[in-house]
Amino acid sequence: MSESLVRRHGLESLLAGMPGSPSADPGVSVTIRGDLGHINVRGNAEGTGFVKSVEQVLGQALPIRPNTVSAGQHQVFWLGPDEWLVATPSGVAAELAGRLKHASTGIHASVNDISGGQIALMLQGPKCRDLLARGCTLDLHPGVFAVGDCAQSGLAKANVVLALVDDKPTFMVVVRRSFSDYLYRWLAHAGSDDGVTFRDA
Amino acid sequence: MLLIECPWCGERAETEFSYGGEAGIARPADPDALGDAEWADYLFNRSNPRGAHRELWNHAQGCRRWFGVERDTVTYRISGSFRLSGGVGKRED
Structure with missing residues (x-):
């Protein structure tokens, strides 16, 4: 038993299946933080x-x-x-x-x-709030949900911790690893009109 | 959809919560001393009022705390939420 352990976030195959050239100016870019x-x-x-x-x-x-x-x-x-x-x-x-x-x-x-049980996604870009609002009941208006705020809620029915990291805006979404594949697919589908792109940290 | 006020997180959508039935039902101190009728009463019989009802809710998709809500069973109007202390259903004043 001398296999070396490699840390994986489990979304590698989805990332590999992404279209070759992501749009240069995406409305939402999602960074998978498997390194946290x-x-x-x-x-x-x-x-x-x-x-x-x-x-x-x-x-x-x-x-x-x-x-x-x-x-x-x-x-x-x-x-x-x-x-x-x-x-x-x-x-x-x-x-x-x-x-x-x-x-x-x-x-x-x-x-x-x-x-090993959770994974963080960083959502950045001008269309972040629009995309999140499609699956979340929280009021994410900057006057209500400010930098430094976090909340646990449902995003497309998946339990998440949601936080506003900065006012670019950058949202951090922490989700159970077992839901990350589903949430990735939901974000890709719900954000297709906004040119959502994904990348590894 | 109901907007329910969690005592910690504030107003959130009903979908974040789960319902826990009537509040303020104390478990009998000495269950062995109860007869069948009294035990059944504790387990099954509820006041089922028409009007103001004190009930338990759990903020399942949020902070996962149990708390109490006073809701009108006719209009669904929620008049307030309260934290529990000293056991489920006891009011913290």
């Missing part, structure tokens, strides 16, 4: 020192206000009053998860490296 690690962190936000010890390891704030993201060395998404998602380069995710686990020893908390 995902860590689920749960713990009590009030008392117990959980927030403090996690923040010390992360080197940045844990967002306490619902549906916001703390951006820094990592991206930390609020998922619930006692649940967060840390997205970070996959090379450091396992080590970071280990340090988080160590820091929360003796505290009622849980840290799980779920990098």
Whole structure:
């Protein structure tokens, strides 16, 4: 058993089947971020020192206000009053998860490296909001959903974490790996009029 | 479609939620002491009011929290949401 493990995001075959010359000025360009690690962190936000010890390891704030993201060395998404998602380069995710686990020893908390179960798609371009609105009930108007906001919702019925990263606009969509093939196909179909293009990170 | 206010996430579309039935039904402290009729009453009988109804909802596609909603069963008008504490159905005031 000396096979070497290769990290794959699982959408390679779909990407390979894309038409040869993507449009030069796409309305939406989708970047598949298979290079990100995902860590689920749960713990009590009030008392117990959980927030403090996690923040010390992360080197940045844990967002306490619902549906916001703390951006820094990592991206930390609020998922619930006692649940967060840390997205970070996959090379450091396992080590970071280990340090988080160590820091929360003796505290009622849980840290799980779920990098293998999720995948992030970055949507960029002038038609992003139009495309997302076709499959999502959230109001994504810039006056309502601002940079630094995130939300969990359904995109074409798939459960996703959605965040506005910058006002280009760039949206980050985190989806379960098992739904990524479906979501890729949905984006390709629903965005065909907008000249949606896909590429690897 | 209903717009339901999650106490954490704010107003979201009904499709993000799942329904959990009537709120405020406390599990009997000593189930062994109940007779069949009382146990059946706890399990199956609900108030089924015409008008204001306090019920449980779960923000299944969002923050996955259980919370309470007061909804009018005739008009479907939702008059408010509340967090649960000290057990499902207890009001946090």
